[in-house]
Amino acid sequence: MPYIPNSDADRAAMLTEIGVNSVDELFAPIPKDIRTDGPLAIDPGLTELDLREHVAELGSWNRPAGTRPCFLGGGTYNHDWPALVDHLQSRTEFLTAYTPYQPECSQGTLQWIYEFQSMIAELCGCEIANASMYDGASAAAEALMMASNIKRRKRVVVSAGLHPDARATINTYVKHLNIEVVEAPLVDGVTAWGDTVNSDTAAVLVQQPNFLGTVEDLDAVTAKAGEHDALSICSLYPIATGLLRSPGKAGFDIVVGDGQSLGVPMGYGGPHFGFFATRQKFVRQLPGRLVGESVDTEGRRAYTLTFATREQHIRREKATSNICTNNALIALRGCVHMAALGPRGIEEVACLSRQRALDLADALPGATDAIQLAFPDRPFFNEVAFRATGGDVAVTRLKNALAAANIAGVIAASQWYADLDGVFTLACTEKTRPEHIERLVQVASETFQMEVAL
C-alpha cells in the first residue's frame, strides 16, 4: 500500500508482540454493529503515474488567469515573486515541521516568524504583529471582536468598501456574540461615514484602498473613531505601503489584511495568510500565535511562542479566539518575499502597479465612449472602477470578449453593490505589461464599436 512501509512479516511480528492474532482484533473496541461492511465506495487507488495524469487531465479543464494577461483583482492580485520563495517554501524542514511548541528544535520556524512579525509591523506602522491568521476576511472579523472586548461595547461600524467576503464573514462571526454591525455606505466610490459612529461604537473599520479601488481618507476614520473613543481598524492591501502611508502611523489601533499579494499564489482563493498588527498594550487581547525573543539557560538569544495564556489550548472557553493555526507555511512565503523585496523592491512594485493602472485609466475611456471612469474625481491605487454606459449587459459583453481574447479581467460590482449597475473593476500589478493594456483596450474598443455598428 502507498506510504505504508511495514511488510506483512513486520506486521505479523508486531501482532505477536502485542499478543493478538490479527489487526481485526485491535478494532474490538469498536462495536460490530457500527462497523462498516465492506470497502468504502471510493475508487481504487492509482499509481503515482496514473495520479499525476489524472490530476493533469482535471487541470486541463481550468483556464488559469495568472498564466495570461490578468486584470482580475477584488482582493486577490496577480503579483510576481522570486523563485527563492517557492524554493524556501519547499524546504522540507519548514514544510513538514509542526507548530513550534518545542522551541529547542524549532528555532528555525520561531526566528522566521519573529522576522515576519517585525516586517508586518513595519508595513502596518504598528508596534507588534502576530504570527498570522487564516486570511484577510477572518482577520477583519477577529479585529472587530477584539475591539468589542477591549471597549466593552457591542456595536461596530464597517465601511461598505470592505471586501464583500470580509463583510459576510464579519456578519457570520459577530451575530453569535450580539455585536451590531452598522455599514457605512459608499458614496461616489468612497466611504460616507455620516453619523454612523456614536458613543456605543467599539470600532470603525475601513479598507485601504477599498474594494472598488479608491484610496480612502484615513484621517477621516481616526477622527471619527477618536471623537467617540472607538478603536480605528484598517484592512490593508500591504503592497500599497510601497507608496502610501502605513495606517498605524496614521493613528490606527489595529491593522489587518490579506497577505496574498506578498508572494502567495492566487490558488483559487486559498490558502492565503491574514496578518494582524496592533499596539503593544493590546497584546493580551490579541488573537492568534505570537513569537517573542528571550534567552536560553546559557544566556543565548532564543525565540519562543509567548503569551500563550490568551490561547485556546490554555484558556479553553475563555480564550481570545478559537484559532489554532497561523497559516505558517504561507506566512513563510510572505516573510521571504518581503525580505527579498526590501524597501526599494516594494516601492517598485507599488509604483509599477499604480503606473499601469494610471495608463489603463487613461487609455480605456479614451478608446471607447462606451466606458468611462466610474469615479473620475477619486484617487485609486492599482485597481480602477469603470462604468459601462450600457450597464451590466455591456459589462458581460466585455468580459466575454476579453475571455475570447485570452485576457482575464472584469469584476462586476453590482453582484455586491446593487446600485452600481455597469460598474466594473480592473486591476494592474508589476506583471501587467503595456502591451496587455493595449490588447485589452483594443478588444474593448472593437466590442463596443461592433455594438454601435449592430
Next chain:
Amino acid sequence: MNHTPVPLLFEASRPGRRCTRYQGANRTKAAAGLPAGELRDAPPALPEIAEQDLLRHFTILSQKNYAISTQFYPLGSCTMKYNPQVNEAIASQPAWAHLHPLQESGEVQGALKLMHQLQADLAEATGLPAVTLHPAAGAQGELTALMCLRAWLNDQDQPDRRTVLIPDSAHGTNPASCTLAGFKVQSLKTGPDGLTDMDDLKSKLGPHIAGLMITNPNTIGLFEENIAEICELVHEAGGRVYMDGANFNAIVGVAKPGDFGIDMMHLNLHKTFSTPHGGGGPGSGPICVTEDLRKYLPAPQVIENESGYLLATPSLSIGRVRGYHGNFMVLLRAYSYIKRLGAEGLRRVAENAVLNANYLRVKLNQHWRVPFDGICMHEFVARPTKEMKENGVHTLDIAKRLIELGYHPPTVYFPLVVAEAIMAEPTETECKETLDGYIEAMIQIAEEARRGDEALHKAPQNTPVSRVDEARAVKDPKLCFTCG
C-alpha cells in the same frame, strides 16, 4: 542540526543591497494624482539583503528545525505522517496555483469538479452526506458547525438551548469555539475506564442542552464504545452530536460516524489526509453533516447541474466564515492523497496506525505508567511512574531528553485528564525499525528517570539553543525587532 547563530534579517541589512528588482518604476509618475496626505515619505524599512545571503539565512534557519522529513514525530492527536511528494508536485502546477478565485465557473471546471468529488469522498468516508470544504482549519470547522447548530435550534424554536456538553479530555478548541458561537460549556467527566462517564452524561442532559461535542477515538486514544447510546441519549434530550474529527485516521474505512449517530463533524485534512503541517498551518477543516443540516452550511458549496459544476449557496446558509471558497490548494493535496490510496488504502491507514500505536504501547507499558492499558486506537497516553516523580522528574524533562536523543517529543501535558500526560501517536507511515529506535530511547530515558539523573533536567544540550526562558518572554516582551 545547524548551530550557527543567525543574525536577524534586520541586523544583517546593509543599505543598498538588493534581491528582487523590477524595471520601469517611477515614483513621481506613480504619486501624481494621489492625495499628498496619503503618500509616505520613505519606503517601508524592510531589510536590505542580497539574494544569496537571503537563501543562506533561511536555509540555515530551516536546519534548526525538527521535521517529519528528518525525524520521528510521534505527536499525539497531531498525526504527523508522511506528506507525499507527489502532492506537492501537483500543487505547484500553474493549472491550479494560478487560478483566480473570482474567475467564472466556466473557466475553473477542473477545480470545481475536484471539489465536488472530494465532497463526495468525504461524505462516503464519514457517512455524513452534506459536506462543505469552506472552513480554513479544524477549529474554524468546529465553529462553523456550531453556528449551523444555532441556526437549526432557532428553526426548531429552541433558541434557549445554549449549553454544549464537552468531555474534560477534549481539545481546547472545542470550548473556545463554543464561546465564539455563543454557547455555554458544561464539562463531562471521564470515567475510570478512560471513556465518557455515562452517568455524568445522563445527569447533565436536559431541556437546556444544545448538543454534545465529542472526540472519537478520544484524546486518550480509546474508542468511545458507548457512542451509539451516547448519541441516542443526546438526540432524545433534543440536542445534536458534534464529533471532533482530529482522530478520524484511526477509524477511516472501519466505521462511519454517520452510522453511529453523529450529526456533524470536521475533518483535519492535514491530519488524516496527509497535507503538510508547514510549521503551523495552513490546514483545512471541511465539515460533514446530516442531510437535514445541509441547508445551513456556509456558502459556497460546489454543486453539479446540466451545465457543469458551480458554486452555490445553501438556502438557509449561516453565511461565510472566510474569504472565497476554502483552502483550495490544501483540498487539492487531500484529493490527490485519497485518489492515490483508494478505498482499500484508506482502510490500511487506520489498520496500520492502530497497529503501530499498540506496538509502541505494549513495548513501553512495563517502563512507563500507561493509565488505560487496554487495546488503544491510533494513540495512547503514558506518564512517568511514581518512582520517577519522587526523583523530581517531570514530563517536561522527558520531552526535552527525547529532543536530545533526536526525537520530536509526543504531545505532553495533554489530555488534561491525565496528569503529566505523554500522548504518542506513531501514525501508519513509520516502519518497525523507527518505532524500535524510539522504544529504545524511551526505555533509556525511563532508566535515567528511575535513577534520577541530573542530566534530565538540563536536556537538551545538543540543540541550537537549550531550554528557553518562557517567563522572561512574557515579563520583558520583545515581540518585534523594530520596536525592540
